[in-house]
Amino acid sequence: MNYENILVAIEERVATITINRPAKLNALNKETISDLSKAIKLLSKNEEVRAIILTGSGEKAFVAGADISEFANYTVVEGAQLAAEGQETLFDFIENLKKPVIAAVNGFALGGGLELAMACHFRVASDNAKMGLPEVTLGLIPGYGGTQRLPQLIGKGRAMEMIMTAAMISAEEAKQYGLVNHVVPQGELLSFTTVIAQKIIKNAPFAIAKAIKAINANFEDGKNGFDTEIKSFGKCFGTQDFKEGTTAFLEKRKAEFTGK
Numbered sequence: 001m002n003y004e005n006i007l008v009a010i011e012e013r014v015a016t017i018t019i020n021r022p023a024k025l026n027a028l029n030k031e032t033i034s035d036l037s038k039a040i041k042l043l044s045k046n047e048e049v050r051a052i053i054l055t056g057s058g059e060k061a062f063v064a065g066a067d068i069s070e071f072a073n074y075t076v077v078e079g080a081q082l083a084a085e086g087q088e089t090l091f092d093f094i095e096n097l098k099k100p101v102i103a104a105v106n107g108f109a110l111g112g113g114l115e116l117a118m119a120c121h122f123r124v125a126s127d128n129a130k131m132g133l134p135e136v137t138l139g140l141i142p143g144y145g146g147t148q149r150l151p152q153l154i155g156k157g158r159a160m161e162m163i164m165t166a167a168m169i170s171a172e173e174a175k176q177y178g179l180v181n182h183v184v185p186q187g188e189l190l191s192f193t194t195v196i197a198q199k200i201i202k203n204a205p206f207a208i209a210k211a212i213k214a215i216n217a218n219f220e221d222g223k224n225g226f227d228t229e230i231k232s233f234g235k236c237f238g239t240q241d242f243k244e245g246t247t248a249f250l251e252k253r254k255a256e257f258t259g260k
Contacts, residue, residue, distance in 0.1 A: 001042065005032040007057070008039050013050040014197045015043045016190070018057050025064035026056040028112045037089045044097055047259070050201035052097075053193050054120055055104040056113075059186055062105045062129070063113025068138065083143035086112075091119040091144045096216060098209035100200050104193040105129045106186065110168070115144040118153060121212065123179065124193045125171040126186040131179065132168035152219055153179050204241035205259035 001008075007018040017039055019026040026032075036054075043049045056062040071082055094101050094116075103109075103120035109131045117123050117131075125131075133142045133150065141147060142163065151159040154177040162169065171183045184192045200208065210232035218225030236242050240260045248255035 001038070003035040003039060005029075006035045006039060008043075010046075010049060012198065013048060013201050014053060014194060015046075015049045015051070016053045016055065016194075017043075018055055019063055020057045022058045022060075024067065025061035025108060026058075026113070027065055027067045028063055028116070029067035029070055033086055033090050037093065040090075040094060040097065040101075044099060050099065050205060050259075051197040052099060052101045053104050053190070053197060054094075054101060054116070055190065055193075056106055059107060059126075059128070061108040061113070062103070063110070063116055064108040065111035065113055065134070079143070086144050091115060094119040095121075095145075095149075096212075098212065099205075100197070100208060100212070102193055102197060104189050105131070105171075105180065106189055111135055111142070111146075112144050115142055115146045115149070118149040118179075119145060122181050123174075124182045124184065124189065124196070125174060125180040126189045127171055127183055128186055129171040129174070129180075129183075130168045131171075131174050132166065133163050134166040134168075136164060137166045150179075153177075202257075204236075204239070204245055204255075204257045206239045206241050207236055210236060 005019065005021050007020050009016045019032060021027060021032065043052055071079065074082065101120045103117040103123040105117050105123055105125040107126065107129055109117050109129060111134055114131050114133055133146050135142050147163065150162065158177055171180065174180045175183050214225060214229040214232045217223040217228035241257045244257060245255045
């Protein structure tokens with residue numbers, strides 16, 4: 001499938017999605033959000049794909065925010081609809097995807113760009129990355145889940161400060177805060193992230209999906225994460241992957257998982 005603003009490549013069961021609007025520093029507009037949503041939905045159904053890496057084109061930016069020109073004249077109703085549709089079709093969808101999605105943050109990740117990275121299951125940053133939520137400088141607040149995911153990742157106090165000051169932090173600061181897992185040189189970002197993805201896909205896909213569900217449940221209102229874990233743990237026992245994993249362990253060989 002051809003897309004206007006993204007590139008998709010699949011190699012050794014890992015899909016890499018590259019946001020490709022370099023002239024706009026990969027800023028998110030409606031078309032890009034739509035492209036991302038369509039691509040990720042297709043990849044979620046592709047049995048040959050076990051993990052997804054999300055990155056930006058060039059060395060300057062992962063995503064340098066939203067395309068402000070699109071919503072500068074929106075009404076209250078239109079603004080709320082913009083946030084609701086974006087969260088449902090892309091940001092929440094990524095967070096709850098059964099396949100792991102890793103953000104490879106190459107450069108600026110601001111506003112909607114940082115929110116997109118935070119929707120991924122975890123983040124790896126290049127050493128030149130800068131991250132922030134500058135929405136209050138526009139008279140707005142983060143609308144794609146930023147006020148919820150940032151405190152979950154770095155704590156309430158730091159999130160309050162970042163959002164209210166609109167300050168950018170460096171990749172190293174982001175690592176210290178727990179916002180990113182690793183910081184690597186720009187030229188090594190994709191190769192390093194791909195190595196992590198390859199480690200993940202050696203494991204049982206069904207179990208990976210259930211682990212994502214159980215971890216996310218701890219952060220959902222009205223959900224008991226322990227109950228979700230118990231039920232998910234039990235369901236793993238009914239899979240071919242469980243039989244293969246335990247048999248391989250007892251036979252002292254590498255397991256060959258099918259995701260069934």
